[in-house]
Amino acid sequence: MKSGWVERDAEAMVAHGEKSGLTRDLALRVYTTRLLGRDPKLVLHGGGNTSLKTTARERFGDEVEVLRVKASGADMAKLGAEAFPAVRLAPMRKLRALDNIGDVELVGIERANLIDPAAPNPSVEMMLHAFLPHKFVDHTHATAVLSVIDQPDGEQKCAEVFGKRLGFVPYLMPGFGLAKKAIEVFERDKPSDGLILSKHGIVTFGATAREAYERMIDMVTRAEEFIARNRKSGALAHASRNLAGEAQVAPIIRGACSEKNAAIEGAWRRLILEFRGNESVLNFLRAKDLNRLAQAGVITPDHTIRTKNWPLVLPVPENGALDQFARAARERADEFVVRYHRYFERNNKRVGGGKHELDALPRVALVPGVGLFGLGRSKQEAQIAADIAEAWIEGVSNAEAIGRFESISEADMFDCEYWPLEQAKLGARRELPLAGQIAAVTGAGGAIGAATACAFAAAGAEVALLDVDFAAAEREAERLGTTALPAPCDVTDASSVRTAFDKVVKAFGGVDIVVSNAGAAWQGRIGEVDEEVLRKSFELNFYGHQRVAAAAVKIMLAQGTGGCLLFNVSKQAVNPGPNFGPYGIPKAAALALMRQYALDYGADGIRANAVNADRIRSGLLTPDMIASRAKARGVSEKDYMSGNLLNREVTAEDVAQAFLHQALELKTTADVTTVDGGNIAAAMR
Numbered sequence: 220m221k222s223g224w225v226e227r228d229a230e231a232m233v234a235h236g237e238k239s240g241l242t243r244d245l246a247l248r249v250y251t252t253r254l255l256g257r258d259p260k261l262v263l264h265g266g267g268n269t270s271l272k273t274t275a276r277e278r279f280g281d282e283v284e285v286l287r288v289k290a291s292g293a294d295m296a297k298l299g300a301e302a303f304p305a306v307r308l309a310p311m312r313k314l315r316a317l318d319n320i321g322d323v324e325l326v327g328i329e330r331a332n333l334i335d336p337a338a339p340n341p342s343v344e345m346m347l348h349a350f351l352p353h354k355f356v357d358h359t360h361a362t363a364v365l366s367v368i369d370q371p372d373g374e375q376k377c378a379e380v381f382g383k384r385l386g387f388v389p390y391l392m393p394g395f396g397l398a399k400k401a402i403e404v405f406e407r408d409k410p411s412d413g414l415i416l417s418k419h420g421i422v423t424f425g426a427t428a429r430e431a432y433e434r435m436i437d438m439v440t441r442a443e444e445f446i447a448r449n450r451k452s453g454a455l456a457h458a459s460r461n462l463a464g465e466a467q468v469a470p471i472i473r474g475a476c477s478e479k480n481a482a483i484e485g486a487w488r489r490l491i492l493e494f495r496g497n498e499s500v501l502n503f504l505r506a507k508d509l510n511r512l513a514q515a516g517v518i519t520p521d522h523t524i525r526t527k528n529w530p531l532v533l534p535v536p537e538n539g540a541l542d543q544f545a546r547a548a549r550e551r552a553d554e555f556v557v558r559y560h561r562y563f564e565r566n567n568k569r570v571g572g573g574k575h576e577l578d579a580l581p582r583v584a585l586v587p588g589v590g591l592f593g594l595g596r597s598k599q600e601a602q603i604a605a606d607i608a609e610a611w612i613e614g615v616s617n618a619e620a621i622g623r624f625e626s627i628s629e630a631d632m633f634d635c636e637y638w639p640l641e642q643a644k645l646g647a648r649r650e651l652p653l654a655g656q657i658a659a660v661t662g663a664g665g666a667i668g669a670a671t672a673c674a675f676a677a678a679g680a681e682v683a684l685l686d687v688d689f690a691a692a693e694r695e696a697e698r699l700g701t702t703a704l705p706a707p708c709d710v711t712d713a714s715s716v717r718t719a720f721d722k723v724v725k726a727f728g729g730v731d732i733v734v735s736n737a738g739a740a741w742q743g744r745i746g747e748v749d750e751e752v753l754r755k756s757f758e759l760n761f762y763g764h765q766r767v768a769a770a771a772v773k774i775m776l777a778q779g780t781g782g783c784l785l786f787n788v789s790k791q792a793v794n795p796g797p798n799f800g801p802y803g804i805p806k807a808a809a810l811a812l813m814r815q816y817a818l819d820y821g822a823d824g825i826r827a828n829a830v831n832a833d834r835i836r837s838g839l840l841t842p843d844m845i846a847s848r849a850k851a852r853g854v855s856e857k858d859y860m861s862g863n864l865l866n867r868e869v870t871a872e873d874v875a876q877a878f879l880h881q882a883l884e885l886k887t888t889a890d891v892t893t894v895d896g897g898n899i900a901a902a903m904r
């Protein structure tokens with residue numbers, strides 16, 4: 220591992236910091252923290268922490284000595300100086316006289332000693348930074364170091380690799396006890412560069428930011444070189460041929476790893492998937508003793524909150540035998556859940572009860588021959604789980620290559636997983652109504668489609684925006700944030716629809732809600748219209764819906780957790796307008812199509828509903844058309860647009876809200892919701 224220190228960048232950071240009143244030390248503290256944070260081999264997703272001992276001015280008083288320590292859960296790759304709350308150091312150090320202190324009291328004392336009372340909570344490992352005397356202290360969970368120390372003879376290996384440069388602190392749960400043990404070891408052994416925290420990570424320190432940082436790089440490099448020198452290769456099973464791809468297995472896994480909501484019939488707790496199938500993942504999955512390794516535990520304690528203690532291990536999915544794979548996946552997922560409940564009960568009893576059980580669903584699934592899936596309540600959580608699973612694979616593989624991987628005990632993992640300070644990193648979770656669900660919207664580049672995608676994303680769903688105009692889908696996806704997925708999709712072409720749904724499944728693991736919205740209007744007096752025009756309209760306004768719904772149902776059946784098909788049928792489906800047959804007739808057929816889906820798939824928990832909307836400003840009803848229609852009727856544009864019982868203009872957002880309601884109404888199917896401001900001639904009868 221090479222040092223990322225670049226003198227010019229460091230000085231630029233100092234100069235930039237000066238403008239906002241940062242000292243040189245603090246600017247460099249931010250600089251090297253980011254250097255550590257940007258390398259996933261050192262820290263991942265809020266893990267790791269750094270600190271600086273300096274001075275600060277009290278509101279009404281003198282300068283005091285403070286610890287500027289990284290805030291709990293802050294991402295080291297991106298943070299700024301504000302993510303280093305300043306805590307008065309002297310009162311923190313006095314705590315060393317105590318034998319023990321409760322978490323709540325400790326956090327209270329920390330907060331009472333913040334210079335800025337509104338600052339974020341300091342890192343859960345703050346006391347370790349406070350007790351060590353060094354000006355700069357860096358702590359990471361470097362994967363290579365973990366491979367060396369997560370061993371039955373970790374202490375010996377540590378001495379061999381790091382000599383007297385690092386002291387060895389036996390495993391204790393992060394927090395006050397570990398901090399006290401660490402300073403004891405430091406004072407006894409006087410290591411020159413830092414400490415190893417057994418089965419957890421590495422600490423380096425120094426008089427300058429650069430010294431502490433480069434000692435970290437130096438130590439991690441030693442670990443990497445040791446692994447390279449001592450590597451022996453493990454036994455691999457033969458690679459299987461003719462395997463199903465990730466798009467085939469993902470919906471099966473997603474369904475197997477969903478949980479029925481006991482309180483609301485028809486509701487499920489679902490997860491989003493993130494796939495990884497690179498060479499090192501695939502090699503690991505070929506290990507002969509994969510089952511032993513999979514049960515061995517985490518590489519560092521704070522991973523438990525993201526991945527749980529063990530992954531779900533699934534069988535090899537042979538092509539053509541997916542039914543068998545699906546049965547096995549459900550069985551193993553059920554076993555996983557039962558085992559998790561038992562683990563919780565056993566350990567909750569051990570600690571005297573009072574813990575609240577988290578959901579028991581797996582967060583990592585291993586599929587030999589295919590790859591791994593991270594699972595989470597959102598795409599972002601799934602990505603984090605997948606990143607950590609990849610680091611786990613690397614850590615375990617290398618540990619096995621130089622010895623035998625050994626994690627902390629089950630009790631230690633439980634204590635971390637259910638430590639309130641770790642849980643706090645996940646943030647207060649107010650779950651949105653569509654959290655864990657995946658919605659695909661066709662015609663998402665247009666007004667109604669875009670508004671619908673936006674409403675579903677705001678309700679917590681992961682959304683895919685499908686449109687024949689890919690640039691428009693991309694533009695709308697960008698407005699929705701990083702996880703929204705744009706995909707080209709021509710609903711008049713079966714292979715384009717298949718490709719688009721494959722893309723959705725690869726990105727999120729499946730689909731739960733489909734809004735079949737793409738459409739276009741053709742006109743003509745029905746007895747005289749060219750048959751070609753009628754056929755064209757049917758291709759888009761009827762067969763388009765059929766292709767999209769059929770592709771979605773296939774995925775929903777593989778998941779086995781129901782689903783929701785929503786169709787945009789026009790007012791024309793109910794109340795035809797003169798010379799509008801080429802548009803209204805296929806829309807009437809689409810209304811019948813919706814009812815047929817409701818009928819044929821109700822038993823599978825798949826609901827089908829439609830929105831019958833009228834007179835929305837969109838690609839179908841352009842400003843020019845509005846002007847000409849209003850003129851033809853001799854009314855103003857405003858009156859034309861709000862010519863309904865309520866005298867209100869209906870917007871794309873109104874239609875989006877109707878779709879959203881239908882997605883949430885778990886007991887409603889074969890329904891048409893009218894969104895037209897009131898048009899008695901178009902009322903359903």
Ligand SMILES: [Zn+2]
Pocket residue numbers: 267344358359360393419420
């Ligand atoms: Zn740590």
